[in-house]
Amino acid sequence: MKKKMTDPDFINPVEMPSGISLHPVQDAAVDRVLDDLMEKTPALFVLLAEAGGQILAVRGGKHASDIVALSTLVASDMAASREIARLTNQYRTGQMVLREGPDSNTFTTEAGPRMVLFVRAAKEVPLGWARLLIQETGRQLADVVAAPHDNVEALELGLDEEKLSALFGDGLDSIWKE
Amino acid sequence: MQINWQLRELNLKIVYYGPALSGKTTNLAQIHARVDPAHRSDLVSLKTREDRTLFFDFLQLELGKISNLTPKIHLYTVPGQSYYEASRRLVLQGADGVVFVADSAPECLNANMVSWRDMETQLASFDLSVDTLPVVVQCNKQDIRGALPPARIQQMLHIYTLPTLPAVATQGKGVFDTLKAITLRVVARVQNEAAMA
Numbered sequence: 001m002k003k004k005m006t007d008p009d010f011i012n013p014v015e016m017p018s019g020i021s022l023h024p025v026q027d028a029a030v031d032r033v034l035d036d037l038m039e040k041t042p043a044l045f046v047l048l049a050e051a052g053g054q055i056l057a058v059r060g061g062k063h064a065s066d067i068v069a070l071s072t073l074v075a076s077d078m079a080a081s082r083e084i085a086r087l088t089n090q091y092r093t094g095q096m097v098l099r100e101g102p103d104s105n106t107f108t109t110e111a112g113p114r115m116v117l118f119v120r121a122a123k124e125v126p127l128g129w130a131r132l133l134i135q136e137t138g139r140q141l142a143d144v145v146a147a148p149h150d151n152v153e154a155l156e157l158g159l160d161e162e163k164l165s166a167l168f169g170d171g172l173d174s175i176w177k178e
Numbered sequence: 179m180q181i182n183w184q185l186r187e188l189n190l191k192i193v194y195y196g197p198a199l200s201g202k203t204t205n206l207a208q209i210h211a212r213v214d215p216a217h218r219s220d221l222v223s224l225k226t227r228e229d230r231t232l233f234f235d236f237l238q239l240e241l242g243k244i245s246n247l248t249p250k251i252h253l254y255t256v257p258g259q260s261y262y263e264a265s266r267r268l269v270l271q272g273a274d275g276v277v278f279v280a281d282s283a284p285e286c287l288n289a290n291m292v293s294w295r296d297m298e299t300q301l302a303s304f305d306l307s308v309d310t311l312p313v314v315v316q317c318n319k320q321d322i323r324g325a326l327p328p329a330r331i332q333q334m335l336h337i338y339t340l341p342t343l344p345a346v347a348t349q350g351k352g353v354f355d356t357l358k359a360i361t362l363r364v365v366a367r368v369q370n371e372a373a374m375a
Binding site: 021024076160168173174177178 | 217218
């Protein structure tokens with residue numbers, strides 16, 4: 001019988017539960033892992049995105065104006081790639097998509113079920129070395145996010161603000177031009 | 179929803195769903211055109227040669243600091259053509275709210291119903307439903323001859339409790355009201371979840 005998502009032992013490799021909350025301790029750990037990857041590869045650019053395409057961290061590169069778009073496309077690319085792998089019975093955890101470019105190569109890999117890691121490295125960086133390092137980094141990042149941490153009160157983010165909805169409404173009003 | 183406690187960022191994902199050619203991309207194009215460029219990203223569109231949505235359109239809005247937060251709203255559309263069911267499911271996952279863009283043309287009534295059922299099926303695969311996820315219905319193309327009134331579309335889709343708004347997206351009418359309605363519902367849900375956590 002097909003298991004439902006609510007079953008405790010439900011595992012479906014193509015399900016990417018979106019929504020992730022990074023505690024400051026986790027954020028700092030993510031920074032360390034990405035800095036290490038930048039140095040060891042060496043990488044030209046690193047982007048860590050949530051599976052839904054929201055940016056979590058960026059290192060290097062000169063794509064500042066395109067990062068939001070890039071993050072969305074990277075996450076979508078990985079989502080489509082997963083689905084293709086599933087349909088062809090070729091899915092395995094930690095899959096990677098490699099694109100060979102004229103000057104650099106890009107690697108997109110899962111960092112656990114909730115994040116996607118995108119790395120750009122110069123052509124001179126051996127593919128095998130980069131692949132090994134990036135996949136290991138993906139595993140480390142997944143562990144960082146999965147690790148338990150102290151609860152952070154919703155108060156700290158102001159989510160208990162009584163007029164929050166109204167403030168969002170005002171925020172939208174202020175950026176809209178008729 | 180994604181929260182970065184360090185940066186105090188709250189990222190919300192809203193998906194525009196609906197039948198083919200109902201005006202989902204037009205909604206995003208209008209939002210892109212009418213929001214101060216300092217508060218939005220470029221509009222990302224993955225289209226076919228025929229200018230139809232292949233995978234999704236995407237736009238990010240930044241509202242500036244609110245309360246103790248820096249909220250960012252991510253807007254996506256799904257491809258409406260039935261052929262792209264798998265793509266729709268991928269885009270829909272992780273959504274914090276959905277705008278269902280219905281086509282008010284009388285001949286599109288069936289297409290609206292098919293798309294609505296498709297959305298319910300996709301949501302169910304994520305253990306979600308229109309009862310648990312914030313959903314707003316936009317009745318677009320109210321300017322065409324014989325356009326179905328929102329009440330009629332509500333009746334056909336059996337959605338009496340959901341906010342249903344008229345719109346003419348090509349003219350920008352109803353686009354902002356829809357965006358605001360879904361955003362406020364999503365924020366209310368986030369607050370509820372935070373209160374229960």
